[in-house]
Amino acid sequence: MARGSTRPTSRDVAQAAGVSQAAVSLVLGDKWRGRVSETTAERVRQAARDLGYRPNLAARNLRLGHTRTVLLVVPALTTEFFAGVYTGAARVAADHGFGVVLYPSPEGVGPARDPFASAQAALDGVIASSMAADALTAIRGDQLPLVMLDSDPSGSLGAATVNLDITDAVRQVTDHLLGLGHRHFLHLAADVPSWTFEVRARELAARLHAVPGTTLRTAPAPISIDGARQAAEAALGAPGPRPTAVVCDDDKLAAGVYKALRRLGLRVPDDLSVTGLDDLALATALDPELTTVRLDAELFGERGMHALLAVLDDRTPDGGDIPVELVVRGSTAPPGAP
Amino acid sequence: MARGSTRPTSRDVAQAAGVSQAAVSLVLGDKWRGRVSETTAERVRQAARDLGYRPNLAARNLRLGHTRTVLLVVPALTTEFFAGVYTGAARVAADHGFGVVLYPSPEGVGPARDPFASAQAALDGVIASSMAADALTAIRGDQLPLVMLDSDPSGSLGAATVNLDITDAVRQVTDHLLGLGHRHFLHLAADVPSWTFEVRARELAARLHAVPGTTLRTAPAPISIDGARQAAEAALGAPGPRPTAVVCDDDKLAAGVYKALRRLGLRVPDDLSVTGLDDLALATALDPELTTVRLDAELFGERGMHALLAVLDDRTPDGGDIPVELVVRGSTAPPGAP
DNA sequence: GACCCGGGGTTTTACGTATAACGTCTCTTG
DNA sequence: CAAGAGACGTTATACGTAAAACCCCGGGTC
Incomplete structure (x- = not known):
């Protein structure tokens, strides 16, 4: 680890400036008002600059007991x-x-x-x-x-x-799709064990359960475009009433759905409406642009x-969920539209 | 900063195990073969576990003079x-x-x-x-x-x-496009002052200069989908021979070009071939999928x-640029194809 | 029986910093 | 003129760890 000659310490600076190490620490720590004269302070600062002094953070952290x-x-x-x-x-x-x-x-x-x-x-x-x-x-x-x-x-x-406020996100998406007339849904769910995804699944099921005549199919998928494509292809090929809307846990999943639909010869939104979640840059790169929920990251x-x-600081953090906002774009339309 | 009772130190462990602090350091640092008996070592490990001891990294870093x-x-x-x-x-x-x-x-x-x-x-x-x-x-x-x-x-x-090997990347892209018959190029260049982008611009110009009858237009753009869209719209609307191929410094820029072309009513690759650079997941989410250069990040x-x-370690790192690979997909075709 | 050796530890020190505690010396103030 | 009260510093200490140096003791060697 032969790193040239070793780094200068505050003691080196002190010696160069002809003062004690404590004085260096005071000056450089900006705690010298009324304890060190302006001329001395300037001498210390100059010496520090000349030597290229940088405080040793490990030592500082040890002394202070915290690291910021x-x-x-x-x-x-x-x-x-x-x-x-x-x-x-x-x-x-x-x-x-x-x-x-x-x-x-x-x-x-x-x-x-x-x-x-x-x-x-x-x-x-x-x-x-x-x-x-x-x-x-x-x-x-x-x-x-x-x-x-x-x-x-x-x-x-x-x-x-x-x-x-993920509950509200799900509410806004389902209200939008139900309002357009959709009744048969596919939930492309992120394949990751996490509270937020559990909430989405539970909330979506609950919302739809409240509306008679709806169906809900769920397909788990890894959060990647190609993983989602495969999952979507499999789920849409399955028997039963074909979904008219796909709700995705993530914009990336939605991109995978687009890809799957191209291969199946289906069109967005005419044959199938698609929604995402996140509002990534990807959402507007897709054609048609994706209806999704904007999260303020x-x-x-x-x-x-x-x-x-x-x-x-031993205070209690303020609560309250972070609001989210549905962004309607071209990927959603009434079912069976021209 | 009243963080409950303070964290246990190696001295606390030593006291709990009835040994010296040095012994704790030896045992936990795995340097005790032949210096501490197995039974004592186990006693120390047990005490450390009981107290939930974690070494103070600031202190260790200070002592060791490095942080890994x-x-x-x-x-x-x-x-x-x-x-x-x-x-x-x-x-x-x-x-x-x-x-x-x-x-x-x-x-x-x-x-x-x-x-x-x-x-x-x-x-x-x-x-x-x-x-x-x-x-x-x-x-x-x-x-x-x-x-x-x-x-x-x-x-x-x-x-x-x-x-x-960014030079080779440019070479592969230009050879591919020239081979397809393209002669009029637009370079959508990243708007970032960086050596790698300078090389791309210089190399592309040099390559095309060697082929008679080619033209090259350059448009700088911020590396974002919408920035690229705007830059591309402006550049394609400019007077002069219309480019038949757009070479982008980045896949994201290519996504912006797709978006611009949709708004201009042009189609990829029939009206315009497009290439990217990076091979991000985005590249295959686009329709048609993007011809690009794969970089092994x-x-x-x-x-x-x-x-x-x-x-x-005071050794000289081995040199040699990292090879790159052209991935041909659907976004490139001969100019003026059906 | 003087010597060394290895096992099983302990005592001590140093890393570089921030700051509390302590001195001066000069100037003001009642 | 005694007593503070700054201004301008210095000395000393502690943070928690790793490791060098030391110490003691039982046993083997010549």
């Missing part, structure tokens, strides 16, 4: 959605002098690796998506302040939760970070 | 591509006992924030994408071992570089990490 660093655990990086969550969380964090480190449950890096072994950073707290379920046991091991995103409020090990991240800051 | 943590700087999280880079890098890192922390240049978090202020983790080294240009000055400040991805090998501040990440490990 927070871990964001996301299920995967492939998604625009979590990019937005990160952006929001990082913005709020920066405003409060915190940094955010990302831990994507890596697929193929080995099962359930301990995030704390992997991200060696010492942490003050954790924000975790419920979709990254394998990481949770490891997280519980530490007694770190924890905020769960999209997770069962009543069963999250006592951790604070921040949720999207950045707001989600901001609220998550605010909640964590509250926990760190 | 590496920073990966990426331009943005929105892209599947860098997710792949991360996955590859993290896999190799894990094999060598390292962790990887992500620093996405956050858009909207404020310009050119210091990655080391933001990611408070102490670091052993950095892998940076050349697209994240704003972070570079900050990185240069520290004398951290640095590997640059997709960066000018001759001008990278002496840092090691790992590059995709995971291999890219692996090679980047290997290079950094080499630098940390």
